[in-house]
Amino acid sequence: MPTLQSDRASRAGREPLPVLDPATGEVFEEVPDQQPDELDAVVDRAHEAWRSWRTDPAARTSALLTAADAVETAGDGLASLLTREQGKPLSESYAEIARAAARLRYFAELDPGSQLITDGRPVHSEIRWRPIGPVAAIVPWNFPLQLASAKFAPALAAGNTMVLKPSPFTPLATRLLGSVISTALPKDVLTIVTGREPLGARLASHRRIRHVTFTGSAPTGRAVAEGAAASLARVTLELGGNDAAILLDDVDVERVADRLFWAAFRNCGQVCMAVKRVYAPARLHSQVVEALAHRAKTAVVGPGLAPDSELGPVNNAAQLARVERYTALALADGARPAAGGHRLDRPGYFFAPTILADVPPHSPVVTEEQFGPVLPVLPYTSLDEAVEAANSTGFGLGGSVWGTDLDHAAAVADRLECGTAWINHHAELSLAQPFAGTKESGLGIAGGPWGLYGNLRPFVVHRAEDA
DSSP states (O other): OOBOOHHHHHHTTOOOEEEEETTTTEEEEEEOOOOGGGHHHHHHHHHHHHHHHTTOHHHHHHHHHHHHHHHHHTHHHHHHHHHHHHOOOHHHHHHHHHHHHHHHHHHHTOOOOOEEEOSSSSEEEEEEEEEOSOEEEEOOSSSHHHHHHHHHHHHHHTTOOEEEEOOTTSOHHHHHHHHHHHTTSOTTSEEEOOOOTTHHHHHHTOTTOOEEEEESOHHHHHHHHHHHHTTTOEEEEEOOOOEEEEEOTTOOHHHHHHHHHHHHHGGGGOOTTSEEEEEEEGGGHHHHHHHHHHHHHHSOBOOTTSTTOSBOOOSSHHHHHHHHHHHHHHHHTTOEEEEOOSBOSSSSSOBOOEEEESOOTTSHHHHSOOOSSEEEEEEESSHHHHHHHHTOSSOOSEEEEEOSOHHHHHHHHTTOOSSEEEESOOSOOOTTSOBOOOGGGEESOBSHHHHHHTTEEEEEEEEETTO
16 A cells, blocks of 8 residues: 555554545544654655666556556546545546546656767767656645646656655545555555655655655745755755736737636635736726626635535635735725625635735735635736736746737737746646746746656766777
8 A cells, every 4th residue: 555554643642634624624534644753664665666666667657557547447536535625626626636647648658768969979879867766745735636646647657656745634535546546556656645744844855865846835845945955856846826817908808707717716716827916907907807706706606515616615724814814904905805805604614706906016915825716906007017017926837918919919928927828818738848937936847758857867878889
């Protein structure tokens, strides 16, 4: 099994980790609390498994394709458990599972190959690619399975093993996913560990870990990088964003309103590359606010397991408090709630989908990542002003431009300081493309061949042709 057994924790007399249903705020399950001093044995086993896993690319491909089939077969159980602990609508959980299976298939069939270097010398030079060793992955609570697969699929395909730590808010579906995949993998190739801090810090700084891949906040990402530096391990950090959407003067507001709304509010706004700020031409500002507010007021908010729910709860109490605080600060600064603006009076962590107008540009809901169902809409008088505002934060993950003249929109998108820019849509990614941010949004590249090479090291063989 790739998970730590709960009886080990109980025998040691340790309190397990409670898992809450965000739709009720009540505990419905528990997971083991592994102690940091137990990690040595876990990582040592991953290192031993790496010795054979790295040697047979064809076997790896077959195993990962079988694992993808197993994930799809287990889809119903995974989806319901994911919704129960994370809160998202069931349809979004199914989409996350489908993405995980697709990612396994994509990387299973991706071959790094080798490359000959021709530079005029009488030497045969060949670049080959080798796995680097055990990889540590630390995954957040917003997309537990999708982000886990984004880390283990390229790492395992490259010939590495992995020790993966999910968020303590959403460990259940990840543990189940590990069990499902373990039916196709050799023992200890993928291990899921659960526990309170400093478990993650100890994992990131472990002497036998050769690559640490982390998704989460910028402050925690810095701590992860500092820990990994102790053993000079490679790091890949995806540290969130504050993506801006710029609406151009020729935008068809009603035509794009649905896409723009869901680009901001999917998964209750808990998406690193969601639209978190909208800049609209001053003459269209009221129309944009009204269109988005209408969609916010009519969106069905409820438990993710309810068939008609379009938006679920915020995942946890701390995040709900953050959303409430940012909203309250904006309202105190003179912002107007065109829709929402308050917590819903019901059990669980529900917050009304909120559209804010008249928001001061310095408000934290604009300058920081709110990570919830709150969207400020700000007017601009010149396009240069909008671009400067979009680029003004410390983040640089994604951004988008919306308009009818696609060439003009593309030219504006080219001015955005971010890793991915979209035109007339947002937060859509191909498995084959690189995913990376600038500034405080991260370090390293995930996705596509770049994600595979991030888990490999070059090995160069020189052979004199006249030898």
